[in-house]
Amino acid sequence: MACLPIAPPALALRRWLGHGLFVLLCLSLGYALEKKVVKSKLGEKVGLPCCHEIPSSESLHNYRVYWQTNTTEVVLAYAEGKEISKHKRYENRTEMDSRNFTLWISPVEILDNGPYQCVVQHKSSQNSFVLCDETVTLFVTADFSKPNITADVSTYSCESTEMVVSCSSHGGFPKPKISGTLNNVSVVWNISWVSESSFSPYNITGELRLNVTKDVSITCSVEYNGFAKSTSLLLKKTNNCIVPTVPPSYNVITASSIIIIIFLLAITLAARYLPRRVCSHCCKTQDSVEEGVKECTKTPLSSKVTSETSSV
CATH class of the missing domain: 2.60.40.10 (Immunoglobulins)
Structure with missing residues (x-):
């Protein structure tokens, strides 16, 4: 009996169903991973949730609980209702809830940053088996100072x-x-x-x-x-605007120097020769005035002769 090939619409439907299931799986995994992240600040108290909670009809004596980091370092361990192990770095800083196995850390340190794994085993009269094994990641932050x-x-x-x-x-x-x-x-x-x-x-x-x-x-x-x-x-933009001064050119300096020298020479010459000319002019004027006075005081010669003749 010959096998009939799968019709193209059926094949496409299967592909779409496969893609849809894959997307749903990714979304569910992403949601689960988001729930497994806990954030805390330095110095606070933080609780890391576990994957199992003891029913009210049972007690902690029937369980083994391991909290560990990197699957090698045991943070805290309980068996038959008693603490059997605790890492020295977490001494006096950790405790576990006896019902839901939440791991409490206080105060939180920066070194506590990282993934934590919670493993829960149930112990029955015959054997023990793992109930759950789940990882939660702790992100520790420390506040920066104001910039x-x-x-x-x-x-x-x-x-x-x-x-x-x-x-x-x-x-x-x-x-x-x-x-x-x-x-x-x-x-x-x-x-x-x-x-x-x-x-x-x-x-x-x-x-x-x-x-x-x-x-x-x-x-x-x-x-x-x-x-x-x-x-x-x-x-703020600096408002102190200082315009640099441009030094004068060589020609300007030379011309200014010549003008100043000529001015000084003119003043020197004026101070030296002008008083002499004024004084000599004054002296000549005074001499002419005195001579005129002397001429006026002289007795005319003709009058003197006339008088002498009359007396004779």
């Missing part, structure tokens, strides 16, 4: 002011990034980080070189693990 913006003027002129703008923040985790705006327009910072290790607080600094032609507002934001802190600053 500090400083501006140093490097050069300025009447038209513009060149500034070096710095934005810095410290003491936060995880590794952050800096964003900002200049009059509501995005700018790109030159960023540098400082940290002792990948699980240590970070210090971050961003730098910009700006040519400011008018007063502008700049905003700096430090972003980390869904959190952000921002600061704004008004940058």
Whole structure:
């Protein structure tokens, strides 16, 4: 008996059904992974949920519970209702809920960041088996300080002011990034980080070189693990406009020097010769006046002769 080939519509339907199931599976996995992420801040108390809860008819004595990291380091372990193991790094910082096996950590440290695995085994009269095995990821954040913006003027002129703008923040985790705006327009910072290790607080600094032609507002934001802190600053253009003086040319200096020398010579000559000429003129005038007076006082000769003749 010959086999009939699958009709094209049926084949297409199967493909669409397969794709649909795959998409649903991915969405369900993504939702499950989203539920397995817990965020906490440094120093807080956080609870990591497990995958099983004891029914009210049973007790902790029938279960074995293991909380571990990286599948090798046991954080906390319970068997037959008693704590059988605890890592020294979590000493006096962890406890487990006896009903739903939630792992509580307080205070949270940056080193607590990472995946945690909860394994639950049920112990019956005959044997024991694994009820669930699930991983939850803890993201620890430490708040950064409020960004500090400083501006140093490097050069300025009447038209513009060149500034070096710095934005810095410290003491936060995880590794952050800096964003900002200049009059509501995005700018790109030159960023540098400082940290002792990948699980240590970070210090971050961003730098910009700006040519400011008018007063502008700049905003700096430090972003980390869904959190952000921002600061704004008004940058003012320098108003002290100093126009550089242009030195006079060589020809102007020479001409000015000659004029000054001639003026000084003229004053010197005038002071030296003008008084003499005035005095000599005065003397001549005085002599002529005296001579006229003398001539007027002389007795005329003809009158004298006439008188003498009459007396004879």
